[in-house]
Amino acid sequence: MLPSVAVMLVLLSCTHGENPAIQVILTNKGLQHGMHAVTGLIQEQLKNITFPDISGRVNILIGHVGYTLTGMTITKCDLPEPTVKFFQEHTGFRASIEGLNVALTGNWLTQFGVIHDGGSFDMAIFNFALTSAVGLGRDARGHLSVTSVSCSAEIGDLDAKFYGGASWIIQPFVDHFKGHIIGKIKSRVCPLLEEYIVMLEHHLQVMNVSFEVDQVLALDLPLSGSPIVSATSMNLGLKGEFYNIKTHEDPPFVAQPFIMPEYPDYMLSVGLSEFTLNSALYGYFSAGKFQILINDSMIPPESPVHLNTSSMGIFVPQLPKQFPDLLMDLQVYVTKAPKFSLQPGVVQLGVQTTVKAFAIEPNGTHIPLFTINVNSMFSGKVWIAGERLRGSVMLDNVTLTLVSSEVGTVKIAALKNAVRVGIKAVVLPKVNEKLGEGIILPRLRKAQLINSVLKMEKRFIAISSDAQILQTEDD
Numbered sequence: 001m002l003p004s005v006a007v008m009l010v011l012l013s014c015t016h017g018e019n020p021a022i023q024v025i026l027t028n029k030g031l032q033h034g035m036h037a038v039t040g041l042i043q044e045q046l047k048n049i050t051f052p053d054i055s056g057r058v059n060i061l062i063g064h065v066g067y068t069l070t071g072m073t074i075t076k077c078d079l080p081e082p083t084v085k086f087f088q089e090h091t092g093f094r095a096s097i098e099g100l101n102v103a104l105t106g107n108w109l110t111q112f113g114v115i116h117d118g119g120s121f122d123m124a125i126f127n128f129a130l131t132s133a134v135g136l137g138r139d140a141r142g143h144l145s146v147t148s149v150s151c152s153a154e155i156g157d158l159d160a161k162f163y164g165g166a167s168w169i170i171q172p173f174v175d176h177f178k179g180h181i182i183g184k185i186k187s188r189v190c191p192l193l194e195e196y197i198v199m200l201e202h203h204l205q206v207m208n209v210s211f212e213v214d215q216v217l218a219l220d221l222p223l224s225g226s227p228i229v230s231a232t233s234m235n236l237g238l239k240g241e242f243y244n245i246k247t248h249e250d251p252p253f254v255a256q257p258f259i260m261p262e263y264p265d266y267m268l269s270v271g272l273s274e275f276t277l278n279s280a281l282y283g284y285f286s287a288g289k290f291q292i293l294i295n296d297s298m299i300p301p302e303s304p305v306h307l308n309t310s311s312m313g314i315f316v317p318q319l320p321k322q323f324p325d326l327l328m329d330l331q332v333y334v335t336k337a338p339k340f341s342l343q344p345g346v347v348q349l350g351v352q353t354t355v356k357a358f359a360i361e362p363n364g365t366h367i368p369l370f371t372i373n374v375n376s377m378f379s380g381k382v383w384i385a386g387e388r389l390r391g392s393v394m395l396d397n398v399t400l401t402l403v404s405s406e407v408g409t410v411k412i413a414a415l416k417n418a419v420r421v422g423i424k425a426v427v428l429p430k431v432n433e434k435l436g437e438g439i440i441l442p443r444l445r446k447a448q449l450i451n452s453v454l455k456m457e458k459r460f461i462a463i464s465s466d467a468q469i470l471q472t473e474d475d
């Protein structure tokens with residue numbers, strides 16, 4: 001019994017069973033560019049690093065001398081461009097740097113019996129080489145995790161000049177004990193790098209994987225599975241689900257798998273599935289955001305039809321007789337969460353609404369008149385121009401069905417034409433104006449997307465982009 005429960009638990013915790021709704025692909029171009037940027041940052045920071053002290057004992061002519069090298073800082077270091085590659089076997093990266101020469105300065109202290117001595121030194125390290133491989137994974141809560149898989153450091157040669165104190169005694173023995181110091185420095189490099197990787201891992205662990213978008217929605221972005229690394233790219237699959245902050249309810253549909261093509265000419269690409277977009281619509285819908293009250297002040301003054309019982313008489317002949325000269329309003333609510341359908345080059349959206357028409361008595365009392373269902377099909381295009389996401393929408397089809405009427409016949413066909421004209425002449429121009437202005441592509445803290453292109457595919461949108469590291473004064 002117990003073993004089978006254990007097996008079940010293991011199986012359960014292993015199956016994520018969830019298709020990623022957002023995929024992020026880093027290409028080799030992106031990896032190289034990222035490494036270049038990181039190298040620049042490291043180069044900057046190296047100027048400011050004080051290395052941990054090195055101490056040991058060396059045997060020179062006079063006997064065993066204890067020494068400490070302290071306050072070591074870099075005076076000159078030109079980082080050669082590292083090479084970096086995707087590392088398929090360990091699901092990560094492998095970076096190496098070769099032929100690095102470093103000039104250091106610091107202070108030396110020696111102890112020989114009870115005699116203490118000290119001074120300063122200049123040191124040059126030649127042909128320093130470092131190879132490091134890191135593996136990527138996913139922790140139980142969907143954070144990216146990073147671990148050091150291997151590290152090796154080599155130092156070609158070392159030279160040192162000692163000043164002050166009895167440095168003239170030490171100096172002749174540099175060739176004799178430099179192997180010892182090389183060994184000490186070498187043995188320090190990988191543990192230091194591993195410390196950095198552990199620090200990075202801690203940062204990743206506390207990173208938020210859920211973000212509030214507005215007062216209604218949050219976006220859940222944990223990894224839905226382990227990262228996938230090939231020889232040419234890294235693919236991160238993210239949950240990519242919007243949810244209603246209040247209810248935290250999942251939508252009644254699941255993410256379908258999609259295959260994101262690689263776009264090697266761009267640094268990164270993001271695949272955004274239908275599911276992600278539809279979970280946002282569902283979130284707004286379940287929060288009751290898709291309803292609106294339309295009254296006559298929203299109808300443009302030049303419109304031939306107005307929301308009053310006389311004007312609406314052309315569609316409902318009984319209306320002016322039964323309720324003369326009253327204003328009307330319309331309660332419009334979406335009855336089913338709308339869903340986008342993504343097709344190559346086009347996005348379609350079906351919206352099902354119920355419209356309840358009321359006459360308003362002068363004392364404010366609402367008299368129900370009739371109820372109709374209006375189903376509309378829209379199609380649209382989305383593209384990126386001027387670093388903005390832009391779009392346009394048109395109405396494909398609208399159908400009206402009468403649900404009930406308290407005022408006799410409703411001329412559905414005529415009303416349908418009016419609704420169609422209303423949507424095309426009033427609603428869509430406003431929507432298209434907003435979509436034409438577009439929204440600025442997200443800007444990361446230290447990077448901006450440039451050269452972005454968008455392609456509509458079946459069931460997903462693929463956005464490919466380069467990124468530009470921003471020069472910021474503050475750090």
Ligand SMILES: *[C@@H]1O[C@H](CO)[C@@H](O)[C@H](O)[C@H]1NC(C)=O
Binds near residue numbers: 044045048
């Ligand atoms: C280097 O360190 C000093 C003192 O710790 C600090 O004032 C300075 O801003 C640092 N410079 C860089 C480039 O980090």
Ligand SMILES: *[C@@H]1O[C@H](CO)[C@@H](O)[C@H](O)[C@H]1NC(C)=O
Binds near residue numbers: 207208210211
């Ligand atoms: C994570 O998100 C929560 C809630 O949205 C927020 O309160 C918190 O400050 C965030 N933490 C970080 C490190 O951004």
Ligand SMILES: *[C@@H]1O[C@H](CO)[C@@H](O)[C@H](O)[C@H]1NC(C)=O
Binds near residue numbers: 298
């Ligand atoms: C129509 O609705 C708007 C906003 O809901 C309101 O400000 C306006 O007074 C209403 N107009 C009429 C004529 O009821």
Ligand SMILES: *[C@@H]1O[C@H](CO)[C@@H](O)[C@H](O)[C@H]1NC(C)=O
Binds near residue numbers: 304307311
């Ligand atoms: C009803 O609308 C028509 C225009 O269609 C307008 O001429 C008329 O004055 C309006 N009546 C009321 C009571 O607002």
Ligand SMILES: *[C@@H]1O[C@H](CO)[C@@H](O)[C@H](O)[C@H]1NC(C)=O
Binds near residue numbers: 361363364365
């Ligand atoms: C509002 O006026 C109508 C007739 O004009 C009347 O039948 C109804 O009782 C009134 N309602 C209220 C709440 O005064």
Ligand SMILES: *[C@@H]1O[C@H](CO)[C@@H](O)[C@H](O)[C@H]1NC(C)=O
Binds near residue numbers: 377396397398399
């Ligand atoms: C519009 O809707 C009607 C009724 O649902 C359907 O018969 C017709 O094919 C639709 N037209 C288009 C262009 O989708």
